């Protein structure tokens with residue numbers, strides 16, 4: 152196991168010696184990222200004097216109360232984030248799970264300097280009105296080349312919340328069109344006038360069903376489906392939409408099979424009850440493959456197949472929110488590939504590691520019956536779509552999905568050992584067979600995350616007590632070793 156050389160302030164000589172040690176350790180691995188630092192290096196407390204000064208300056212013009220650490224992205228490389236004081240941290244939080252192939256990835260830097268990219272950046276189109284001559288080609292060679300099975304069209308958006316809200320709108324318009332009798336039935340005069348007063352029948356009484364502890368974003372519509380923490384929702388007007396029970400599984404799974412199966416059956420029964428009785432009928436059910444912000448809550452493939460069956464039975468759309476789980480981290484390109492669904496989801500939303508956003512769909516009837524019903528100025532961004540294409544190329548070139556599946560198994564086995572050695576410190580370990588999308592509960596989670604910085608690792612939390620690991624796809628066994636040793640140090644502190 153490689154040594155963590157980050158405890159406190161190291162003298163330059165000691166640092167060099169330790170660096171040499173880690174280089175030897177890493178020699179057996181073919182690096183996925185040339186020129187990446189060989190390990191963490193902590194020179195000051197975090198934030199150090201330069202960071203503190205910069206945060207003070209920033210605070211005059213920008214709210215810094217949520218700042219986790221200040222970064223110097225010019226110096227960050229691969230899996231390592233660097234701060235203005237020269238501290239080098241192994242980053243397994245990766246900008247809230249949104250960096251796929253490393254800081255300053257040379258392939259992406261090359262894509263960023265291409266004439267195509269420059270043109271897209273300085274001539275940003277209003278895509279609905281003025282798409283470029285090559286927009287179809289950019290989509291087909293990029294976003295659509297990795298479309299989930301059965302979904303061959305996309306509506307592009309700007310961020311995860313935006314993608315989800317657009318998917319909700321598509322669902323509402325689709326269901327209303329069904330009720331009206333099809334795309335060719337004209338709106339009534341009453342519908343046209345009442346929608347201007349935000350009232351029925353022109354405005355909809357339909358809803359989106361989400362789950363307890365779900366997170367789908369912070370815009371007005373998505374916030375009504377987000378149930379992770381009150382702080383996100385306080386003071387914001389919200390829709391009266393249903394929330395179903397999410398099956399909170401007990402770990403280890405092998406020891407609680409019967410109980411967990413019952414929890415999932417109960418949750419499905421709750422979904423069916425809400426679909427059939429909630430006063431505002433759901434147009435769609437939205438679910439995360441792994442509830443991420445809400446604490447890394449998993450459910451079995453059987454549960455999700457049950458959801459697909461229920462939504463099909465009651466003619467309710469099934470939206471899978473892959474904003475956090477999408478693109479490789481679970482050991483599949485899309486996490487819902489783990490489920491072996493009988494029919495594809497109706498819509499799959501994405502953002503984060505894609506660096507762009509949107510929703511995939513297959514049924515042409517999900518395009519509203521008239522133009523401008525699903526529309527905004529930018530409707531996404533070709534520059535970001537080109538970047539995603541570069542990410543896809545890099546993921547394929549380095550076989551990063553399979554790589555992440557294997558590294559994840561290795562990391563999971565390492566944490567399992569830690570959990571045996573330190574029972575109580577690594578509780579409810581979850582994410583087996585789910586790539587590096589791993590989490591556990593810590594008795595002093597916030598202190599754990601703070602201490603992690605002192606040993607050179609940037610880690611994130613979620614929910615009340617979860618430590619969630621969200622490394623990049625270029626995270627390798629050598630990084631896993633560094634992380635495992637760091638986590639052991641943390642619990643011994």
Ligand SMILES: Cc1ncc(COP(=O)(O)O)c(C=O)c1O
Pocket residue numbers: 247310311312313315366367368369439443444472473474475476502503
């Ligand atoms: C599952 C999921 N959906 C939606 C969102 C919202 O995405 P954004 O913050 O880009 O609006 C997030 C963000 O963390 C997420 O994890």
